Amino acid sequence: MNFEEQAGKSVLSRAGVSVPQGRLCASAQEAEEAARAIGPVVVKAQVPTGKRGKSGGVKLAATPEEAAAAAQAILGMEIGGFPVARVLVEEQAAIAREFYAAVLNDPASRSPLVLFSTEGGMDIEEVAATRPESLRRMAVDIRKGFGPADARRLLLGLDLGEAAVPVAGMLVDLYRVYRLHDAELLEINPLALLADGRVVPLDCKLTVDDSALYRQADIAELGAKEPLSALEERGRALDLKYIELEGNVGVLANGAGLTMTTMDVVSHAGGRPSNFLEIGGEAYTKGTEALDLVLSNPGVKSLVVNFCGAFARTDVMAGGVIQAWKTLNPTIPVFFSIHGTGEDEAVRMVREELGIEPYDRMEDAISAAVEAAR
Ligand code: GDP
Ligand code: MN
Numbered sequence: 001m002n003f004e005e006q007a008g009k010s011v012l013s014r015a016g017v018s019v020p021q022g023r024l025c026a027s028a029q030e031a032e033e034a035a036r037a038i039g040p041v042v043v044k045a046q047v048p049t050g051k052r053g054k055s056g057g058v059k060l061a062a063t064p065e066e067a068a069a070a071a072q073a074i075l076g077m078e079i080g081g082f083p084v085a086r087v088l089v090e091e092q093a094a095i096a097r098e099f100y101a102a103v104l105n106d107p108a109s110r111s112p113l114v115l116f117s118t119e120g121g122m123d124i125e126e127v128a129a130t131r132p133e134s135l136r137r138m139a140v141d142i143r144k145g146f147g148p149a150d151a152r153r154l155l156l157g158l159d160l161g162e163a164a165v166p167v168a169g170m171l172v173d174l175y176r177v178y179r180l181h182d183a184e185l186l187e188i189n190p191l192a193l194l195a196d197g198r199v200v201p202l203d204c205k206l207t208v209d210d211s212a213l214y215r216q217a218d219i220a221e222l223g224a225k226e227p228l229s230a231l232e233e234r235g236r237a238l239d240l241k242y243i244e245l246e247g248n249v250g251v252l253a254n255g256a257g258l259t260m261t262t263m264d265v266v267s268h269a270g271g272r273p274s275n276f277l278e279i280g281g282e283a284y285t286k287g288t289e290a291l292d293l294v295l296s297n298p299g300v301k302s303l304v305v306n307f308c309g310a311f312a313r314t315d316v317m318a319g320g321v322i323q324a325w326k327t328l329n330p331t332i333p334v335f336f337s338i339h340g341t342g343e344d345e346a347v348r349m350v351r352e353e354l355g356i357e358p359y360d361r362m363e364d365a366i367s368a369a370v371e372a373a374r
Contacts, residue, residue: 022090247272271370287320
């Protein structure tokens with residue numbers, strides 16, 4: 001789940017990290033009122049994408065009237081394909097320097113990675129390419145955590161002067177919030193050193209692991225719901241894990257691992273899957289609903305049914321698909337590969353009731369489906 005700037009800053013604030021005072025506004029009038037209460041402000045587009053600064057989505061306003069005008073201009077904009085529906089009207093910061101700070105899941109070290117650069121404001125990829133000496137990174141052993149001594153070690157040799165102490169404190173805070181909220185990414189760009197010596201987050205990007213949302217209920221309400229397609233909504237209502245894709249080979253398999261393998265083999269054979277859908281585990285009795293869902297995707301031209309039974313019985317799954325096939329009576333070709341528990345019975349049922357011969361090898365079933373979809 002992604003959190004836009006203002007939502008991310010709320011999360012920081014709730015966790016005890018001080019952020020500039022600000023208000024979310026949906027109209028020029030609201031922005032004017034906010035600026036009247038706050039003083040000189042910065043008006044910032046709230047869209048789930050960076051580069052707002054470069055697109056004119058961040059404007060300084062010294063008076064309430066200027067804030068209204070800035071909000072008026074920004075609210076009409078579209079940034080990175082997103083129409084701007086709200087602006088953050090925030091107390092203006094007297095920036096002395098801009099830094100970059102982030103904590104993120106790092107696949108390479110298989111651990112959290114704390115990143116810091118004295119070059120804030122620009123894209124971190126650009127910093128890494130042009131000013132690598134300004135960039136510091138530290139992989140964190142989650143059993144030991146990331147404390148003040150680690151932060152000081154990370155910052156060693158960077159010319160931070162007096163700011164080294166508050167910056168180190170901020171990095172420790174960011175790691176704490178990242179862990180507390182099961183984040184995948186917490187990025188502050190810029191992390192500003194103010195004229196009065198304080199170090200504050202001026203921007204915030206937060207992504208929380210969707211699998212952890214059940215225990216992040218207190219902040220989940222602040223995040224932006226991932227938009228689901230109509231079919232995905234239907235899958236969710238049925239408690240089926242369905243993801244709509246753009247290909248034309250429908251995939252119905254049991255277990256997430258086998259489903260992803262099936263999708264990989266579809267791609268390997270030169271095709272593109274039209275969905276992810278797995279009916280493993282407790283969902284193995286939902287063959288009918290599942291098939292209906294896969295076939296409802298208008299792009300689907302052929303179907304692979306790939307079952308591998310261990311605890312889940314392939315004859316039960318095949319029975320559901322056969323029943324659904326007879327009910328829905330689809331015109332697209334279907335290719336079966338069935339192995340494991342209940343295999344003999346399942347193969348016999350498919351052969352006798354649908355008049356289709358399951359393939360012995362999964363690769364052959366998938367290649368045939370890819371070919372048929374062309
Ligand atoms: P992004 O471009 O979408 O990442 O938006 P940011 O929130 O990072 O803002 C872009 C730039 O606007 C920052 O790097 C700052 O230079 C500037 N900016 C943001 N807030 C303030 C502020 O309160 N005062 C001043 N002077 N500049 C600001
Ligand atoms: Mn930024």
